[in-house]
Amino acid sequence: MSATALTDLGKPSGYWADSWARLKRKRAAMMSLGVIIFFIAVSLLSLWFTPHNPNAQTITHINLPPRIPGLGWLGFDGVSTIAGVTQDRYAAAGVPADVNYWLGTDGLGRDLLSRLLVGIRVSLSIAGLATVLDLSVGIIYGLVSGLNKQRVDTVLQRFIEVLAGIPTLVVLVLLLTVLSPGLFTIAVAMVITGWIPMARLVRAQALRFRDQEFIVAAQALGASRTWLALRHVLPNSMGVIVVQTMFSIPSAIFFEAFLSFIGLGLRPPMASLGTLLNEGFQTFTFLPFQMLAPMVALSVLMVAFNLLADGLRDAFDPKGVGRI
Amino acid sequence: MGLAKYALRRVVFMVVTMWVIITATFFLMHLLPGSPYVNLQKLTPEQLEILNTRYGLNRPILEQYLLYFANLLTGDLGTSFQFKNQPVTTLLAGRVGASVQLGVQALLVGTSAGIVVGVIAAVKRHTPVDSGATIVAVLGRSVPSFILAALLQLVVAVNLRLLPIAGWRDFSSTILPTLALAMAPLADSARFVRTEMVEVLESDYAELARANGLSTQQIAWRHGVRNSVIPLITLLGPMTVNLLTGSLVVENIFAVPGIGEQFVKSVLNNDYPTIMAVTILYSGLFLLVTFAVDVLYSIIDPRIRLSGGGRR
């Protein structure tokens, strides 16, 4: 990786262009990128538009199965069989013909599609926030550790070594038992151990670049350490940083869903992929559609992020030097 | 050689890490805003006083800390708030078995299936078989175990009625939770083994073996497996952590009377002593596994191992 970065120093745009060209050749990664952009777009859109009010409880419209006009033949016809009785639930509930719940409604009569859109946005926000925090803490820590005197570096690395011994799960559970769970607290809890891989990576990059000629030359010209870090080490590490970031996003999405699912994360009525799964699971065996939609959404997101991360790693690091 | 010194250094770090974890856990737990008593409103101040005295909650926090530490060293993890008078140690001891069995089963099933999938994918590189294996690996890595657990429960247990929905009675009731937990190690090891195996198949010694009449299959099983499975040991650490995480939900979904299920219950009920105990248990397990893996690896790999001797 560094070799590529170094040879292309003069024209960093070439490095990015090359990587992009390599990425474009990976169909799975490009499709994943499309899926992710789509998810981000609809979740952003849900700020202004959702098919129904995601929090409005319509008591008469509870537990309605999905109905999508035109897709009735695919099973989205609002008909379901419970305890041997097949029935058009919409008719039974007296729902007007022009009111459709594409993904059905939950036990409180809320539109599941609207809740899913909001839920995706909340989950992505938590993941995004956690990742940004991971990035900032990790990069600063890594640069400070890598570019500082030996003794400072040693102390900082010892600290990391101790922290890395604590399982993320334990940290998350402890913190969320103490802090009242919310979007911000969950993200912060994830950062406690989440920044470590990034810090290690950036430090390794800093150590690698520290003795390179252009760094020594810059030092000879009187460049400060901060200048070196910002002007040289960071830009040359962008590739690996991007790849690492891409791997930490799905992990953050997973942990949010996990925590909310076991009841430690966000609490209803707040919607997130985790709380939707949690609510859906209560009735999963007889109203599976309530859980299936968030299941599919979460799985697709996870797959897309993982595939994109794989693709990016191959694109930025074609020779596999930076692999573990 | 340096192994003893290395091991010693690691042990020191483990002890420090454990101390940090125990201390942090203790103080976090005692900053908890929630009350440990389920029916706080119904308690009279006198009753509360009695309970606080019994659990030592009215002493200075530092004293509680030192006391906890002293008890911990003797294996006393305190008394559960949830189940009156039941020591945490007893509570957890009764649940370790199920969790260990589930974890070991999942790890064995997952890694052995993963090795087979990885080897086949590498041998049949760039064929539909390989693509299929890649898809399995990506799904296994991406789809959380609790989603898989719920799906298995719905399809296999509820709809097809092939296996018990939940519980922990006979072997058949362990199959679904095992499968749900096994997918992640399966995916991880398949992916890892495939990468390593491709490297082996392109290696010089594979070529020498080929020049002497071995087929690709034979090279894969005779040379490839040893060369890719030995470094697979290094994945055991992360795999264990994932299993622990997964076990919390999977045990809940399938009502497995294990540590994970207890942990979730305790967390939701503010049962500090149990939360602390499980925290310590998990951290200790994680540290031990990572340590054991590193030491084991340097012992097993003949490239690192310094003393000779055959294995068969």
Added chain:
Amino acid sequence: MSGQSEAETVLSVADLRVDFTTQAGVVHAVRGISFDLAAGEVLAVVGESGSGKSVSARAALGLLPGNATVDGSILLGTEQLVGLSEQRLRRIRGNDITMVFQDPMTCLDPTMSVGNQIAEPLLLHKVATRRDVSASVVELLTRVGIENPERRRKQYPHMFSGGQRQRIAIAIAIACRPRVLLADEPTTALDVRVQAQILSLLGELRRENAMAMVFITHDLGVVAGIADRVAVMYAGRIVEIGTTDEVFYHPQHPYTWGLLGSLPGSGQTAAQLYAIPGAPPGPYAQIHGDAFAPRNPYAQRIDWEQEPPLFPVSATHYAATWLLAPDAPTVNPPPEIAKRWRKYAEFTPLGTKVDVS
């Protein structure tokens, strides 16, 4: 066999061509080579990297990657190896024909004891049974000069030096007493002293087992001691082939002149060394005329237009250079080569053939 002058031919290569289809185009790695190998004979194949020598050897074993197309004929005894089924090839590999590779540090499985690795072909080709295989392993280790074989067969490759590992690789190769051993630069990665030991080991084994050997190298220097005949390859073709004496002392091809001229220790100072200017054609280069023409100070117009055939120099000696054409102008080889020619003339007073117009 070794006593006979006309030994049977064990390997006969005729018009072998190997192409690789890659994304960037087709690479003509081997462009029609032919040679015969008699039982117990050692043919050295000399050439720069990329000249097609290793590819030819791998073609014989069917070890080329999937994007290679092999044309022509490779007869092992009476068996046609080109186009042979993988299954049949596997039975032949190790049994009748085998290969030793360049890098002894990577050619053994690091996680398997060397004894088990030597046992592998023995068991595979049913030369030994599980019960008596360890005796055979000890015997082979002894044969290739590993001391303490009883103990050392249980050790792992990292406990052996580079030279010892190459000995072990040779033990694996000769385990089933193949008729032909293809040695692909087996001494290149070793230091000079060990090189000599491995060379003499190969020489002994070949005499003992009447094993024919194709010895591939880029270093003409190591050839003299071991080879009966030498083939010089350039850009996928054999440009000169003859007995070792003929190629060393009566070379005809300017490329051979260059190789010989750049040998150290020929009594010349560095300045006098005859170096070949330029570089060989790249893998995707379009070759017009003689591939060597751009680097050939003796090139004539025809060199740029037409590829020279192999002109006979003697019954055993051929060279593909237009300098041997009947109407070619007489050129004076570089002084170092002229000296070799004079030596050659002393050894062969009859001055037979030499119709170098």
